[in-house]
Amino acid sequence: MRHIEASNTRQGYPRRMKWLVTRSDQVHRDEWISIRADTCRMPDGREVGPFYVFQYPHWVNVLAVTDDQRVVLIRQYRHGLGEVVLELPGGSIEPSDEDPMDAARRELTEETCFAGGAFVKTGVLSPNPASHNNLVHCYLATDCRQVAPQALDSSEDIEVVLVPVAELRNVARTSLLQAMHVASVFLALEHLERCG
């Protein structure tokens, strides 16, 4: 163990920590999940494996604020947890998206039938760097309005929930469960406090 006094923690990542993949097998792949099993050699020479990696496209989520200062949340059943949960709109970046923001705009409109004027990226997160190979791009959209009928995937059954912006911090603290969404809300609040 080394103790490091760091003020700029982005610098100086020790390359020695990386693992070398000595074998990689696709253990499952279909329309929904893609899982790889790697055998790896650690820097000290030890072999570890199987080490599973969940392979996904990158994701987006959107903290959308309406032109009358309400936040556009959604409520839907999520079968992993087996509960109906309050979430941000979001989804996967598709090959046809030129930029993650395109996916954010599309998912917001598809899931909520709201669309926004100004989109700004507030951060990039990892769902879980131990298991997932993808990232999630977080957006803040302002001046959103209802623009179109809702168009849902066949397995989606989504309720739109509008919450006053003034309650957002409390909602993130007490009513959102999804870690990527809680983080995204606080990143958006930081952005709003720093940039107006």
Add this chain to the structure above:
Amino acid sequence: MRHIEASNTRQGYPRRMKWLVTRSDQVHRDEWISIRADTCRMPDGREVGPFYVFQYPHWVNVLAVTDDQRVVLIRQYRHGLGEVVLELPGGSIEPSDEDPMDAARRELTEETCFAGGAFVKTGVLSPNPASHNNLVHCYLATDCRQVAPQALDSSEDIEVVLVPVAELRNVARTSLLQAMHVASVFLALEHLERCG
């Protein structure tokens, strides 16, 4: 689609949204991952499946502050993302843990050799309610001190990074990637602002 004006979003979850599991198969299970494939009937009668659920024990993470006002972070290689990342200490709740806080205390000490006086739970998150059946319990630990030699799992190679508390908000915004950890830091900051 129904639009709902909600100020208390915890209440009134519509039970109709839940899915009925009509078939469930274990598709993979070993020491590292456990994956279930469910076929489900949606409230409107449609069948969906296979719907994969990643089954894990519940997790914990800890925002630990030392007695000299530094935050105890760790830096390690994470093979899912293939990068060395800055994280909070944390891990799984084990059957021998009577309370999630026991796991938080153990993981903090095992990964960093720091231990804390006062632990308080700042929130409960879902890694991803669409895919994961587990939750992550977030703790704030104060008055932590170095107490013991570091004891690591064979696949862990962890650097302890001490960051001044005053830089924590900026670190969460710019240097942490792991969504559960970013959320946990902001929940801890909220707690500190509300409760001192």
